Amino acid sequence: MLTDRQLLILHAIVDDYIRSAEPVGSRSISKREDITFSPATIRNDMADLEELGFLEKPHSSAGRIPSQKGYRYYVDHMLMPHDLTDDEQADMRTIFSDRMQEIEQVIQQSARLLSNMTSYISIVLGPEMFEARLRSIQIIPLAKGSAILILVTDTGHVENQTIQLPESIDASDIERVVNILNDRLMGVPLFKLRQKLNTEVSKVMRAHVTNYEQVLQSLQTSLTTERPEKVFYSGKTNLLSQPEFRDVDKVRMLLNMLEEDQMMQQILRAPHQGIQVKIGQENNLEAFDSCSMITATYSIGGKHMGTIGILGPTRMEYRRVIGVVDSVSKDLTKLLTNLYQER
Amino acid sequence: MLTDRQLLILHAIVDDYIRSAEPVGSRSISKREDITFSPATIRNDMADLEELGFLEKPHSSAGRIPSQKGYRYYVDHMLMPHDLTDDEQADMRTIFSDRMQEIEQVIQQSARLLSNMTSYISIVLGPEMFEARLRSIQIIPLAKGSAILILVTDTGHVENQTIQLPESIDASDIERVVNILNDRLMGVPLFKLRQKLNTEVSKVMRAHVTNYEQVLQSLQTSLTTERPEKVFYSGKTNLLSQPEFRDVDKVRMLLNMLEEDQMMQQILRAPHQGIQVKIGQENNLEAFDSCSMITATYSIGGKHMGTIGILGPTRMEYRRVIGVVDSVSKDLTKLLTNLYQER
DNA sequence: TTTAGCACTCGTTCATGTTGAGTGCTAACA
DNA sequence: TGTTAGCACTCAACATGAACGAGTGCTAAA
Numbered sequence: 001m002l003t004d005r006q007l008l009i010l011h012a013i014v015d016d017y018i019r020s021a022e023p024v025g026s027r028s029i030s031k032r033e034d035i036t037f038s039p040a041t042i043r044n045d046m047a048d049l050e051e052l053g054f055l056e057k058p059h060s061s062a063g064r065i066p067s068q069k070g071y072r073y074y075v076d077h078m079l080m081p082h083d084l085t086d087d088e089q090a091d092m093r094t095i096f097s098d099r100m101q102e103i104e105q106v107i108q109q110s111a112r113l114l115s116n117m118t119s120y121i122s123i124v125l126g127p128e129m130f131e132a133r134l135r136s137i138q139i140i141p142l143a144k145g146s147a148i149l150i151l152v153t154d155t156g157h158v159e160n161q162t163i164q165l166p167e168s169i170d171a172s173d174i175e176r177v178v179n180i181l182n183d184r185l186m187g188v189p190l191f192k193l194r195q196k197l198n199t200e201v202s203k204v205m206r207a208h209v210t211n212y213e214q215v216l217q218s219l220q221t222s223l224t225t226e227r228p229e230k231v232f233y234s235g236k237t238n239l240l241s242q243p244e245f246r247d248v249d250k251v252r253m254l255l256n257m258l259e260e261d262q263m264m265q266q267i268l269r270a271p272h273q274g275i276q277v278k279i280g281q282e283n284n285l286e287a288f289d290s291c292s293m294i295t296a297t298y299s300i301g302g303k304h305m306g307t308i309g310i311l312g313p314t315r316m317e318y319r320r321v322i323g324v325v326d327s328v329s330k331d332l333t334k335l336l337t338n339l340y341q342e343r
Numbered sequence: 344m345l346t347d348r349q350l351l352i353l354h355a356i357v358d359d360y361i362r363s364a365e366p367v368g369s370r371s372i373s374k375r376e377d378i379t380f381s382p383a384t385i386r387n388d389m390a391d392l393e394e395l396g397f398l399e400k401p402h403s404s405a406g407r408i409p410s411q412k413g414y415r416y417y418v419d420h421m422l423m424p425h426d427l428t429d430d431e432q433a434d435m436r437t438i439f440s441d442r443m444q445e446i447e448q449v450i451q452q453s454a455r456l457l458s459n460m461t462s463y464i465s466i467v468l469g470p471e472m473f474e475a476r477l478r479s480i481q482i483i484p485l486a487k488g489s490a491i492l493i494l495v496t497d498t499g500h501v502e503n504q505t506i507q508l509p510e511s512i513d514a515s516d517i518e519r520v521v522n523i524l525n526d527r528l529m530g531v532p533l534f535k536l537r538q539k540l541n542t543e544v545s546k547v548m549r550a551h552v553t554n555y556e557q558v559l560q561s562l563q564t565s566l567t568t569e570r571p572e573k574v575f576y577s578g579k580t581n582l583l584s585q586p587e588f589r590d591v592d593k594v595r596m597l598l599n600m601l602e603e604d605q606m607m608q609q610i611l612r613a614p615h616q617g618i619q620v621k622i623g624q625e626n627n628l629e630a631f632d633s634c635s636m637i638t639a640t641y642s643i644g645g646k647h648m649g650t651i652g653i654l655g656p657t658r659m660e661y662r663r664v665i666g667v668v669d670s671v672s673k674d675l676t677k678l679l680t681n682l683y684q685e686r
Numbered sequence: 687t688t689t690a691g692c693a694c695t696c697g698t699t700c701a702t703g704t705t706g707a708g709t710g711c712t713a714a715c716a
Numbered sequence: 717t718g719t720t721a722g723c724a725c726t727c728a729a730c731a732t733g734a735a736c737g738a739g740t741g742c743t744a745a746a
Binding site for chain 1: 448491599
Binding site: 380381382383384387401402403404405 | 687688689690691694695696697
């Protein structure tokens with residue numbers, strides 16, 4: 001196992017490197033207030049730490065930098081996540097107290113808050129729609145032959161799309177359709193909509209609505225189109241301020257990866273309790289090799305909704321970021337639960 | 344005025360520079376098939392063109408590059424915008440034929456299409472809500488004390504936000520409120536909603552709804568919150584492939600500017616007919632000094648809706664881009680008119 | 687009016703030398 | 717036996733300067 005001195009040195013190196021982004025030498029460590037050993041002693045321990053895989057050398061005459069394993073150890077065993085400052089808490093309250101918002105806005109605001117507080121990229125995976133239940137369905141005629149279909153879920157999510165209707169249909173027909181749909185589909189999980197439509201609704205419609213086939217057809221296409229969850233980002237430009245991303249090609253690779261919505265969803269979807277920290281290659285994505293991701297989940301009344309987090313360089317201020325992600329996810333959960341949970 | 348030969352040379356230089364991003368020398372010009380003069384002759388004309396302000400030299404022993412005035416002349420007098428290839432037209436039809444979409448999706452798709460076709464950044468200013476008229480208003484109760492307010496405009500735009508309601512209110516009250524609102528506010532331009540609410544609606548509500556003050560209050564805050572138009576971008580990462588943006592700081596400055604929504608709206612709002620080309624400093628924005636912007640407007644049934652365009656380096660393929668922006672804006676107008684105009 | 691010739695300019699590239707931060711090893715010390 | 721001082725060695729970063737070559741402007745000839 002590591003000696004106390006080795007721990008102290010490892011801690012110091014990670015801290016210093018996170019601050020400066022420069023390889024850390026034995027001399028500069030020895031000058032720290034909390035270190036009382038000579039550079040030579042430190043060098044010996046550094047050599048040991050390197051052998052154990054906690055440190056690496058960019059080249060033979062440079063200082064050391066933490067390896068992935070080093071960061072991991074730092075995060076798992078040395079980290080005292082630190083609370084938000086008063087200013088930060090005030091910021092957060094301001095944003096979360098402005099209540100009149102679309103749910104998507106709330107989520108985007110949270111993302112913006114995260115990126116502002118951390119100066120890294122924030123990532124938010126939108127609420128999972130899969131299990132959400134239908135709360136209300138509306139059809140608003142627009143032009144002849146077209147209308148807007150609006151779905152509202154019990155989680156407060158509103159979705160709309162234009163649909164085609166037979167030109168012959170009239171207002172009272174539409175009203176009847178809407179009534180039938182609300183009557184039969186209220187409370188049905190979105191993923192079961194299609195099935196219910198075919199079984200229950202279809203029969204009733206035949207009895208009450210002229211031209212019901214075309215309407216049904218339209219509804220079917222609309223209701224079964226995939227509702228991909230969205231991934232929101234904020235602060236992408238923050239990346240450009242990080243010294244490890246002076247290289248335009250690296251930036252491009254990373255930003256391109258972020259635009260692969262499917263890939264990102266897959267990575268983010270994995271639900272987990274509390275704070276998850278993925279360092280470097282733990283993400284299993286070449287483009288993220290020199291990045292870490294810190295995520296938490298948010299929920300409504302205990303029901304898992306989505307993921308919120310930070311993407312930054314592996315050389316990240318874990319201490320602060322973990323605190324921030326934790327607070328924001330908890331506050332977001334509280335806010336959403338307040339707004340949308342049935343009591 | 345410019346001689347024919349000078350025109351030819353200017354044209355050749357701009358073309359070459361747009362292709363290569365390298366200063367163009369007299370020798371390489373003389374090798375072109377359409378040029379029959381010797382390098383020396385060309386040098387003389389280049390010197391003249393420089394004196395007249397159409398060209399500039401990065402330094403004394405480099406070739407020439409077009410100045411802003413040079414690009415302007417090129418765009419105004421030498422450009423034959425060119426039609427889309429069959430492939431491009433096919434792409435466009437595919438995207439625009441998929442009809443079941445939210446209006447915002449249509450617009451975002453258009454943006455994506457533009458950036459894909461041009462490899463520059465596309466910019467779309469969302470539909471102007473100011474004059475849109477209310478088509479329908481719905482209130483969907485969610486939890487005790489909160490509900491979702493949904494507005495639909497005649498342009499097919501759907502907006503939703505959560506509102507607070509007095510806990511005592513019941514379903515039939517809400518139904519009455521919704522009926523009153525639809526009855527009195529249908530067809531009212533959004534910017535007049537507040538006023539109408541105070542005059543007409545308030546009286547009627549008093550007569551029919553218990554607790555109407557609180558409801559009215561909630562509606563007022565909701566209906567009068569500003570509805571800022573959104574600016575959509577697509578292809579921001581394309582920027583990073585352009586040689587003039589190898590410099591991370593330049594990229595950062597530009598991307599930061601794009602996030603200034605207000606500023607961008609102001610720039611984009613200015614309505615205009617046909618295609619507008621703004622070159623370099625004509626944008627009056629330092630961050631855009633080395634960029635050009637090509638914009639067109641889109642409309643629904645002749646009613647101005649928003650702006651769509653491309654942002655790229657001044658060294659831009661004007662010929663192609665102008666054609667693309669023109670086609671996309673026209674097709675978008677056609678599609679939206681089809682979907683949303685009352686006939 | 688056009689072009690060939692030539693001296694000149696200036697950024698780019700490459701080889702070379704210098705500097706200094708940092709290491710590893712050895713030997714002395716507590 | 718653990719700690720430290722001393723010293724030779726390594727290597728990226730930086731500076732210097734020579735060679736190169738793309739391109740120019742000017743002059744004089746065609």
